[in-house]
Amino acid sequence: xxxxxxxxxxxxxxxxxxxxxxxxxxxxxxxxxxxxxxxxxxxxxxxxxxxxxxxxxxxxxxxxxxxxxxxxxxxxxxxxxxxxxxxxxxxxxxxxxxxxxxxxxxxxxxxxxxxxxxxxxxxxxxxxxxxxxxxxxxxxxxxxxxxxxxxxxxxxxxxxxxxxxxxxxxxxxxxxxxxxxxxxxxxxxxxxxxxxxxxxxxxxxxxxxx
Amino acid sequence: xxxxxxxxxxxxxxxxxxxxxxxxxxxxxxxxxxxxxxxxxxxxxxxxxxxxxxxxxxxxxxxxxxxxxxxxxxxxxxxxxxxxxxxxxxxxxxxxxxxxxxxxxxxxxxxxxxxxxxxxxxxxxxxxxxxxxxxxxxxxxxxxxxxxxxxxxxxxxxxxxxxxxxxxxxxxxxxxxxxxxxxxxxxxxxxxxxxxxxxxxxxxxxxxxx
Numbered sequence: 001x002x003x004x005x006x007x008x009x010x011x012x013x014x015x016x017x018x019x020x021x022x023x024x025x026x027x028x029x030x031x032x033x034x035x036x037x038x039x040x041x042x043x044x045x046x047x048x049x050x051x052x053x054x055x056x057x058x059x060x061x062x063x064x065x066x067x068x069x070x071x072x073x074x075x076x077x078x079x080x081x082x083x084x085x086x087x088x089x090x091x092x093x094x095x096x097x098x099x100x101x102x103x104x105x106x107x108x109x110x111x112x113x114x115x116x117x118x119x120x121x122x123x124x125x126x127x128x129x130x131x132x133x134x135x136x137x138x139x140x141x142x143x144x145x146x147x148x149x150x151x152x153x154x155x156x157x158x159x160x161x162x163x164x165x166x167x168x169x170x171x172x173x174x175x176x177x178x179x180x181x182x183x184x185x186x187x188x189x190x191x192x193x194x195x196x197x198x199x200x201x202x203x204x205x206x207x208x209x210x
Numbered sequence: 211x212x213x214x215x216x217x218x219x220x221x222x223x224x225x226x227x228x229x230x231x232x233x234x235x236x237x238x239x240x241x242x243x244x245x246x247x248x249x250x251x252x253x254x255x256x257x258x259x260x261x262x263x264x265x266x267x268x269x270x271x272x273x274x275x276x277x278x279x280x281x282x283x284x285x286x287x288x289x290x291x292x293x294x295x296x297x298x299x300x301x302x303x304x305x306x307x308x309x310x311x312x313x314x315x316x317x318x319x320x321x322x323x324x325x326x327x328x329x330x331x332x333x334x335x336x337x338x339x340x341x342x343x344x345x346x347x348x349x350x351x352x353x354x355x356x357x358x359x360x361x362x363x364x365x366x367x368x369x370x371x372x373x374x375x376x377x378x379x380x381x382x383x384x385x386x387x388x389x390x391x392x393x394x395x396x397x398x399x400x401x402x403x404x405x406x407x408x409x410x411x412x413x414x415x416x417x418x419x420x
Contacts, residue, residue, distance in 0.1 A: 023313060025235065100313070102376060103233060120377040145415075149397055153363070159377050160370040166312060167330040167369050187359055191401030205355075 008046050010036050012060070015053045019097040024054050025104040051109045058105065058112055061095035062119055069123055075130040076137050078189070078197040082204070084130070085182035088158055093178045099159045123158060127151040134189075142192040150188060157185040218256050220246050222270070225263045229307040234264050235314040261319045268315065268322055271305035272329055279333055285340040286347050288399070288407040292414070294340070295392035298368055303388045309369045333368060337361040344399075352402040360398060367395040 005013075014035040018027040029050050033043040047053045068088040075081045092098075098105060106113045128151035134140045135147060142150065161181040183204060193201055215223075224245040228237040239260050243253040257263045278298040285291045302308075308315060316323045338361035344350045345357060352360065371391040393414065403411055 099377070102373070103311070106376075116377060117379045121379050146400065149400065152394070153398075156366070156370070156374050160366070160374050163312070163373050164366050164370050166316075167309070167326060169327045169331055184362070188363075190356065190359065 023101040055109050061098050064091045069126040072126045072130045078200050085185050089178035089181040096162050100162050123155045124151055127154040139197045140192040141194050153188045154185050233311040265319050271308050274301045279336040282336045282340040288410050295395050299388040299391040306372050310372050333365045334361055337364040349407045350402040351404050363398045364395050
C-alpha cells in the first residue's frame, strides 16, 4: 500500500493477508496492529473488535464477487464464461479465507450467516442464467434439469475449490489456483457443449490440464 | 456407549461428538474429560494430548472410508454405485469434522497432511475405477477424459459436500445430508448414463430432489 492510503485501509489490507494465511480465529488484533505498525489503541480506534474487521472485509468481498456475478448474466459464448469464471475465482482467491474458514467467519460474526447464504443464492441464480443463455445461444445442449445441475456444480466449484485443492496431492501446474479453479468449472460443461465451442474447450484443456 | 466400553473408547466417542459439533480447535481436553465424566488426569493417562485423539479418530475414519472405497471397486451397475456412495457419505458424515475442519486437523497434527492427501488419491483412483467399470458395463457412455473428470467431481463431492451445504439456504428435505450428498454425486453421471440406468436415475431424482 502507498503512504497515502488511510490507516483504516492499511488495517484491512494487513488483516486480509493474515486471515488468508492463518484464518481469522488464529489472528489477534495485537498481531494486526504490529503488522500495520500502529499501537493496539490506534487499531481499536478504527475497529472496536476483530469481528468488525471480518465483517468489513466480507462486505468488500461480497461487492467484488457481485460484480463478477453480474458480468456472468450477459454471457453469450463460452469465452465470455471463461473470462467471468476467471474474475470470479480471482476474487475468491483474493479473499480466500471467507469460504475456506466459513465456520470461523460465521462463528465470529453470526450476523453474516444470512448474507453468506444470500450470496450463495445469487451465485446460483446467476450461474443458472448464464448456463441457460448458453443453451439458448446453441452453445450447450442441456435440458432444464441439466442447467439446474450445472449451476449447482458451478457454485460448488466457486465456493469450495480452494478447500478441495488442499486435499489433493500437490500439483505441478504452472498456472495459479484461480486459473485451475476456473478451468475445473468450465470443463463441467464438456458433456453438453456442441459445435465450435467444443474446439475452444479442447484448446483450453490442452493448455490447462496436467 | 454401553457401560462395558473402555474408557479409551468413551473418550474417542465423546471427542468425536464434540469435534463434529464445534471443531477440534475449539474443544479443550478439559471439556472432553467433563463430557466423559472422568478427571483430566485420567484423560491424560489415556491420551497425552489432543492431537493424539484427533490422530486416532482420523485413523478410524480412514479405515472406515477405505472399506467403502474398496467396495466401489466392484461396482457393476448404477445401484451398486448408489449403495457405495451412501456408505461413503455416511462415513464422511459420522466423522464430518475431518474434511470440514481440515485446516485445524492439519495444523494440530502436521503428520496427517500426507495421509490425508494419500487418502484423497486413493478415493480418486477408486472413483475412476468404478466409473470406468460402469463404462465397460455399458451403463455409461463416457470417454477416458470424461471418466477422469467424473472421478474428480466425485471426490470433490465426497470431501467437500458438507462444506458446501453450510453455504446453501436451508433445505426443506426429508432426507439426511448423507443421502443428499450421495444423490448429488450420482446425478453427476446424468449426462453419460444410457439405457435402463437412466430410468433408475430418474426414479431416484423424483425421490430425492426437492
